[in-house]
Structure formats: structure tokens, C-alpha cells
Amino acid sequence: MARSVYVTGIDRGDGRQVVDLGVMELLTRQVDRVGVFRPLVHDGPDRLFELLRARYRLTQSPASVYGLDYHEASAVQAEQGTDELVSLLVERFHRVAREYEVVLVLGSDFAATQLPDELALNARLANEFGASVIAVVGGKGQTAESVRSETGNAYRAYAGLGCDVLAMIVNRVAPEDRERIAERLTARLPVPCSVLPDDPALSAPTVAQVTAALDGTVLLGDEAGLSRDALDFVFGGAMLPNVLNALTPGCMVVTPGDRSDLVIGALAAHSAGTPPIAGLLLTLDERPGADILRLAARLAPGTPVVAVAGGSFPTAAELFTLEGKLNAATPRKAETALGVFERHVDTAGLLARLSVARSARVTPMMFEHDLLEQARAKRRRVVLPEGTEERVLRAADVLLRRDVCELTLLGDADVIRKKAADLGIDLAGTQLIDPQTSGLRQSFAERYAQLRAHRGVTVELAYDVVSDVNYFGTLMVQEGHADGMVSGSVHSTAATIRPAFEIIKTKPDASIVSSVFFMCLADKVLVYGDCAVNPDPDAEQLADIAVQSAATAARFGVEPRIAMLSYSTGTSGTGADVDKVREATERVRAARPDLRIEGPIQYDAAVEPSVAATKLPGSKVAGQATVLIFPDLNTGNNTYKAVQRSAGAVAVGPVLQGLRKPVNDLSRGALVQDIVNTVAITAIQAQGEE
Template sequence: MTRSVYVAGVGRGDGRQVVELGMMELLTRQVDRVGVFRPLAHDGTDPVFDLLRARYRLTQAGGSVLGMSYEEASGVQAAHGTDELVSRLVGRFHDIAADYEAVLVLGSDYADTNIPAELNLNARLANEFGAVVLPVVGGLNQSAESVVAEVRNAHDAYTSLGCDVLAMIANRVDDSHAQLAARELGGHLPVPVYVLPEDPALSAPTVSQIKDELGAEVLLGDASGLARDVRDYLFGGAMLPSFLPALKEGCLVVTPGDRADLIVGALAAHSAAAPPIAGVVLTLGEHPGAETMALAERLAPGTPVLGVSGLSFPTAEKIFALQGKLNAATPRKADIALGLFESHVDAAQLTGRLNVAPSGRVTPMMFEHMLIERARGQRRHVVLPEGTEERVLRAAEVLLRRNVCDLTLLGNEAAIRKKIGELGISLPLHGPDEAPPETGNAFCRVIDPTVSPLRDRFAELYAKYRAHKGVSVELAHDVVADVNYFGTLMVQEGLADSMVSGSVHSTAATVRPAFEIIKTAPGASIVSSVFFMCLADRVLVYGDCAINPDPNAEQLADIAIQSADTAAKFGVQPRVAMLSYSTGTSGTGADVDKVRQATEIVREQRPELLIEGPIQYDAAVDPSVAATKAPGSPVAGQATVLIFPDLNTGNNTYKAVQRSANAIAVGPVMQGLRKPVNDLSRGALVQDIINTVAITAIQAQGEAGS
């Protein structure tokens, strides 16, 4: 039977989209096919469903999500009664539920709905759907005592109507009251209660949302600038000396378009990162001259400048009431929302209360979820040498928000802070000597290798490691200023647990310091790599596709053993296929003999491993082919770890599968080093960096425990 979760409210303004997103995250960790159903909605697009579909790669058609519009529901209820309305909605729900292992139901929003006794209707629908209910109570601008009372009243209301309440959530509670409310509610209800504080970054609109609200013209700026959060407003009318001290980080400057002095002054302050602003809105339909606009663009590239025809006061009235929204166009806010949910909701406890049987297979989405959860479970410290790179900074914001790991960014601190301001992201930085915050949340330090006191110490160490190559302390002093060498030495000296680089550096520049300083682990004869290939219905491990051009039989055996161990560490049961152009004894030649010999070495060294080789790719992964080419093999047709005979074959195959099968390739993940260092593709996306950092943090957990 499909198990459903009905996210319901008791009124407007509860921000339950955060909870809906968090519940979809939990459900997609458990099962592959999750559907979405909204019994009642206003006409128009559904931004929350669009966000869920984009983020969780849902294949569900948009038209199937909606039960009926509020207008239609009001008419049915008036003409035929509530029973008929419920009956029709139940029928439409079951049409959806039949196709999914679990369904997330998005309750009504209490906003101009013309539905009497709306809470009662939500409760009845949940009961008829056979869904557990997750009520959300809004706590904005309420005292702790008021929040406690509202939560208890909501619990009593839903349970009195026969609902199976999964848990209670108080959302948007003022930070000063959140802890007290959580203490008061803890243990006083028969279900878990979670309190989520108000996060200003969620309620802040983006510059793009303000542009849409005002119907403004974009005079300057790019997509990244338009995505910045607007945290405050400054209306410019004063002279420049009085205006500049009033600027605040993330503020939107609203000023008449003929005040060129304020426009240039605000953008010059942003350029100097003192402080970085969100953008500028020019009123009165006035635009500065071409020379002023050219100067503005040079001062703060990408910073948005908008133009509107109205006066400043009507413009202010329109934007003051504007709230940030979760939708597919604001992926940063979705990450912030998930970080908030995960920080204040006991995911294991809530998942344990869900009657959802986990799927028997591992999908790419489940694999990515697993990485984040495993990394969060034993938080480690990862150094990111490419501290001024945009993708790295965006990934760092997500990693911190979701409490995945502690970070050190390497690079010039002023340059990093300026870049963060230009991107409009929220990434609190701590100095190299600052203690971690007492909250226990993930933190981020910044270190400049060129001025760090560690540089002298690292120079002496590197000179010692490379003395046999004639490296002097003076030469080493220059070498260790390189961010990859500095980061590798941090790992070697236990100042960080692991390192990830390569988004703007070559593979050689990333891994050479690790070969020179960290070196191979005991028992490993070679350093190799794997890719986790996330296909539509499974995760395969490919090795080695990035490091070793033409390994001999002994090295190939080592790669196979390392890859099997890596697979097991990340939840993939290793069934190893040693690939060749022939299967079994059907072929001969030096290349086949190498694979055959490597297979025998693995069997001798690790007799418990399931391994088959030599074997062709189709026989390794296709049960029907395996039945003909390798009948009775415990690996053929169901291999999970595929070992390629050389780099040429492996690298081309992983890229062919990645492109032709739309697979997600996570890696390369290095193996065989004493401590974890991983390389990124220079084309890595933000999500690729997040995944690789999570994998590296998990590898460091193993190192710490060994």
C-alpha cells in the first residue's frame, strides 16, 4: 500500500514550503518513486511543485498534481456538499497514488480559499487518503508561550478529528524564542515536536523577484547578480558623505535616476567590499548618462542596476511587503531551507516513524542523499585550495548550510570576501586562529598561504620530504605558497582531514603534491581512482578511469581490490568484473592474459570477493548475455564494480556512458593514498563539487577511525 504524508497547516504565513521540501528529501532517500498531490490550489502555476520536480528529477506530469481549484471545490461543496467534494478528491488522489511508492500531499494554504472549516477538510482528506499528518504552525512574531499554545492546540485539533499525527513542527519562530519553545514542547506531546527558527535568508526576496514585482528594466547586471538576496533597503536622498555610512551588506539602494553621485558611490563601495550591496533601483524613469553607466559597470561587474518609471515612495510600498519565495528559480533558497530543516529536525527519528519500506535498489538521488547523511554523521574538516572560484564558494555555502563538513578556503582573504559579496551568497568566514562557533554547526575558515605563519613550518617540512631531490628550504618556501601544496601539507599535518581541488587546476597539479607528501597507504602498491556511475536504476563503480595509463597484472589486481573496498564503503555491494574483449577462455593474447592473471591474484589475496574475469562488458551487466557467455557465474550479469584493463578504455567508456545514458559520474575518487585527496573535473558543476567533498569527508571518517 502506498504510504502518504500530508503536510497541513492551521493558517497562513507558516512557511510550510520548507517542511514540504524537507519531507520530499526524506521520502526520496527511502524510495525511488515519490508522487506529489495537491488537493486544492489556486489557478496558475505551482511553484513548489516546479521546485520539487526540478530538484528531485520527478517525472510526474504537472497536470496530475492538482485535485481541483479552490473555485471548483467551492462550487462542488456549495452544490453537492462536503461528502461529494471529498469523494472526488479521494478518487483523484488514488489515481496518482497507484503509480508511486509514496506520495507527498501538500495541504491547502488558507489564502482566500472560500472553503469553510478548512482545517477540518484537510484532516478528513488525510484520513480518507490513509496519510499520516504533519501539521505546521507558524510562529513569526509570537512569544515562546504563544508558540507552545498554538502547537498544542493544533495537535489536539488534528487528533480529535481522527488523524494519525506523524510529528508537530513550529516554523518561523523568532530566534530568541525558538530554544525556549523547543524546551517547553519537548516531551509534553505524544509525538515528536520540532522547532524551526526564522531564517532571514529565506524571507529575503531576490533582486530578480523585485524586478518582476516592479516590472523594472535591467540596465546592468547578470543572472548571478539578480539572484542575490535583498536583506535591507536604503533610500538615497542624502549627500554622498552621509549616504555611504548608511550602506549595509545586502541592501538594495533605491534612488532617483539623476543622482549619479549616489549610484557611483554605492557601486564603488560594493567594489571595495565595504559593504557589498544587492543592487540599485533607479526611480523617476531617469537613467544616468552612458559614461556614468560604463563606469558603474567597471566598478561592480554583474551588480544589478534596475530602472523604474515610478516615484521612490510608491516603489517602496511595492517592495516592502515582498517576501522571498521557494521556487525552481531560487535553488540557493532551497539549499538554505534544507539546511534549516536538517539542523532542527531529527531525520532518523522522523524517518523511523514513517511506514515506508525502502526500495530494493539504489538510485542516483538516493546515492547523493546517502553521501550527505554519511558525511554529516561524523563531520570532518576538508580544505578547498580554490577559495576564490565561484563554483567552490557556492558549493561551500551549501555544505555549511547542510552541516556536511567544516571547511578551510585557501586564498587571499580580501579577494575571497569580495567574491562572496559579488555572488550575494551567505558564507560566514572565520580567521585562521578563530575558534569554531559554540553552536556546533559547520564552520569555514580562510587562510592565505602567502602570509600564513604556517608557511615557514611547511617549507621546512617539504624540504625534509624532498631532500633527496635537492630541495632547499628557500625553494620549498616558494613551493608551499602554492595552494595545492599548502592544502596537502595541512592534511599531512592533521590541520585538515582531507582536500578537494581541481576545478581550475589540472589533475597533475592537484595530485602531484599528494604523491610527493602523503604517498601510498600501507598495503597499496599504486594510487588509483574510481568513478561512481549513477545510472537511472543503480550505481556502478568504474576503475581506473583517470590515473594509470597501462597497469600491469599486479597493479590491476590492486586497483580491483581498492575499488571493491571503496564500493563497499559507500554502500555498493562489490561484485567485481575484470573487463576484457573476451569472456572466460574464449580469447587469447597478452591483453587478455594480463586480465586473467590479475583476476587470479585478486582471488588469492581476497578469496571472499566475488570476482569474474576476463569478461566482456555486456556479459558483466546484462543477465541475458551472461546466461549465454558465463552461465552460473555469481558476478556475470550483475557486476557492480567494473575494472578496465587500461586508462584508454576506462576513460572513454565512462564518458560514453555518462553522455549517452545521461548518467551522473561522481569522481574521480582517489584511492590508495594514506589520507584522502580528491580531484575535480575542471568542468565540475556545483553539485559535482558538493558530492566530491562529501565523498572525501566520508573517506576521512575511515582514516580517523583506522
């Protein structure tokens, strides 16, 4: 029987979706197959389940997720009684529980449900499901004392009804009250209690949600612009200078559509980054002329301009009742929500109380979750030289929202701010440095000249060299201004790693710098090396690559069982290429007898138990290898790409190894998630270098 977790509340408006999302993140970090069950559901689309399905790649049929809608439940309870209602819901829950390792149960939302004593119904369902309870209390607009009392009462209510209460979570409290409330509740309650502050970005509607609610027409703007959060509303009726003074970061300017001066002025302010706005809402169904719209599009490409039919007063009345909602169309809100949850909940402690055994399979999602969790545990500063690249900015947005690490972006600061504003990205707390104008440039030039004096490099020449973002970023790492660097989304591998070879250099116990890819297959993670750096390593270098790759695997939770790959297995083949692999294997055995290694061995014998039983019976590595070392770059690079494309594997890397301090290269085709993963890996490597 699956273990289940029942997330419930005591009243509407508790922002419980943040907790639902956070618990789902914890569960999918541990197990491969997590089911979702919502006993009671309203008519219409279920935004939260659609978000969970999209984010966690759930294959569960939507029909199996729901028990009854509220109208059906109310009718069953009225006509046949509560026992019959509970019986029906228990039967439908068990249909899901039979199919999954763990089930996340989403309790009722206390919103116009017409069900008597809804808290007691949730408690009984949790007991009948055999589910542990996480109870959520909303604190928005309440005093600290009121929140404390309500939370204590909620705990006693659920515990008194026989529930196994795992934890209490108070959500949406005033940030200034968070610590005081947490201290008092920790002393009073016998279960862990977490207190989450109200985050304006979570309750703010996106421009797209504003547009939909007001039945607006998008005159200008792209998808990224429409996904911006409208953190505030500024109503433009005054003269332009007064309106400009009233603008706040992330605000949406509401003005009659015939005020072209305010349209152009607000967009010009956005373009200059003083401040970046979410967009414009034009009332009275008035629309600027084509010439004004063309100018507006050039001033702030992508920034939304939306027209609505209503006047300013009725529009304002509707705007102030809108709240942002987590759904599949708001992935950035989901990242913010998870960041809030992970910052203020003891996730390790909660996971221990859930007592969910980790799956033997390690899925790509589980591996990616673990990367972010490890990086967050001891935050490091990572420098990203390609600060004006859109994918890098989007990755930075995710990393900042999830609180994974501290970031430094290199490039013209004004250009970075403008691009971030156009993408609706808040870079607050991010260090921006322009190598051309930085006060560090002179000292870096002197340091580089010192390091390369044997090559005839003068300070004057070095002054030009260190203005290059990759050289500047590498020197930041070398001189302790950053803990690691990630580049390569628009630079070649050579441009990224050459500065590291010149400045950071190899570790004393490493003869060369090499690389690995983490190949996340459907049911396991393999480590491939070297697929990116060394064209044709000799036996000594190949042995070094194997030892380094085993250490990297272990650092990231992959138990190293090394296969030294060749076109023959055991003693079946001869030739210079096979001899090189055989010699490298013996070198590793002599230097590191603690490592499990087999070679030469063919790929199929390395990973497939049935083949291994025939070709190398009794081997402790064959058929279960986790670290696969290729004899040369041609073989390795082609193999990882073939597996990536044909098997649908997620390839994380290349991860460089052997350097004194972490520098990692990106593929120029890297996706945003690839960059996020590589930055997390770099931060974890930096933790190990401390």
C-alpha cells in the same frame, strides 16, 4: 497502494514550503518514484510544484497534481456538500497513488479560501487518503508561550479528528527562542516536534522578485546578480558618507535616480566588499547618464541597478510587504531551506516514522542525497585550493547552505570576497587563506623540505613551492589543518595529485594510488576503476586496484561484486593481456577470499544476466557485477566517457583511493554539482580515516 504523507498547517504564513521541500528530499532519498498531489489550488502558477518538478526531475504531468481549484471546491461544497467534495478529491488522489511508490500531499494554505473549517477538511482528506500527517505551525512574531500553546492545540485538533500524526514542526520562530520552545514541546507532546528558526534569507525577496513586484526596468545586472537576496533596504537621501555608514551586507540601496554620487559610492563599497550589497533601486523613473552607467558596470560587474517609476515613499510601502518565495527560479533559497530543515529536524527519525521502504533501484538522485547526508552526519573540513574559481564558489555556496562540511578556500582573500560578493554568495564562517601571506607558509616550507630532503629540497626552495595552492592545501591535510582536499577544476590532474604522492603518500596496505568513478545509471550505481591514474597496471597492481575499489564501493553503500574485465570471458581467450587479468583475479582470490570476484570477463557478461547465463552459468558475479575493473587506463577512460555520454549516466569522480588522507581530483569541465558531490565524498573518506 502507495504510502502517502500529508503536510498541512493551521493558518497562513507558516512558511510550510520549507517543510514540503524537506519532506520531498527525504522521500526521494528513499524511493525512485515520488508523486505529488495538491487537493486544492489557487488560480495561476504553482511555484512550489514547479520548484519540486525542476529540482527532483519529476515527470508527473502537472494536470494530475491538482484536485480542484478553490472556486470549484467552494461551489461543490456549497451545492452538493462536503461529502461530494471529499469524494471527488479522493478519486483524483488515487489516480496519482496508483502510479507512484509514495505520494507527497500538499495541504491547503488557509489563504482567502472561503472554505469553512479548513483544518477539519484537511484532516478528513488525510484520513480518506490513508495518509500520515505532518502538521506545521507558524511561529513568526509570536511569543514562546503562544507558540507552545498553539502547537499543542494543533496536535490535539488533528489527533482528535483521527489523524495519524507523524510529527509536529514549528517554523519561523525567533532564533533566540528556538531551544526553549523545543525543550518544552518535546516534554509535552507524544510525537516528535521540531522547531525551525526564522531565516532572513528565506523571507527576503530576491532582486528579481523586487523588480517584478515593482514593474522595474533592469539597467545593469546579470542573472546571478538578480538572484541575490535583498536582506534589507537602505534609503539614500542623506549625504554619501552617511549612506555608506548605513549599508549592511546584502542590502538593497533605494535612492532617487538622479543621485549619481550614491550610485557610484554604493557600488564602489560593494566592489571593495565593505559591505557587499544586493543592488540599487532607483526611484522617480530617473536614470543616470550613459557615462555613469558605464562606470557603474566597471565598478561592480553583474550587480543589479533597477529603475522604478514610483517615488521613495510608495516604493518603500510596497517593499516592506514583499516576502521571498521558493520557486524554480530561486535554487539558492531552496538550498537554504533544506539546510534549515536538515539542521533542525531529526531526519533519520522522521524517515523511520514514515516507514518508507527503500527502493531496490538506486537512482543518481538517491546516490547524491546519500552523499550529502553521510557527509553532514559527521562534518569534516575540506580545503578547496581554487578559491577564486566561480564554479568552486558556487559549489561552496551549496555546501554551506546545506551544512555539509566546513570549508577552507585558498587564494587572495580580497579577490575571493569580491568574486563572492559579485555572485551574491555569503562566505560567513568560511576560512580564507592566502598561501602567499599565511603564517603557515614558513612551517609548511620546513615540513616539505624535511619530506623531500632526499631529493635535495632546501627550506628556501620549499618556501617557494608551498606557495602553490595545491601544495599548500595538501600540506594543510597532512598537518591536520584540514581533513581532505579537492582541486582540479582549473588545474591538471598531475598538478592536483603530485603533491599528494610527495607529501601524503600511500597507505601501508596499498601498493599504488588508483581511482574509481561512481557511474550513476538510471536504475543502479556501478563503480569503475581505474579510469584516471594508472596507464598500464601489472597483475599485482590490478589486484590492488580491485581490492581498493571494492572497499570504496562498500564505503559508499554499493555491495561489491567485482568483474575483472577483458576481451574474453572465462577460459575462452589467451594472450598476455588476458593472462594479466587472470593472474590479477587469482591474486585477489588468494588475498581476499571474502570478496566475490569473476575474471577475466567481458563487459556484457559482467552486467547483463541473459549474457551471463550463456557465458558463465552459475557465477555469483556475472550479470550482476557492481565493481568493474578495467585492464588499463585507455580502456577504462574511454569506456566511462562513452557510458556517460551515450547512456546519460552521472559520473562522480575520479575518487582517489590508496592515499593515507583523502585528496580528490576534479575534471576541468566539472559542473557545480560535480564539485559538491566530490567534496561530500572527500568528507566521507575523511570520516573513515579518523
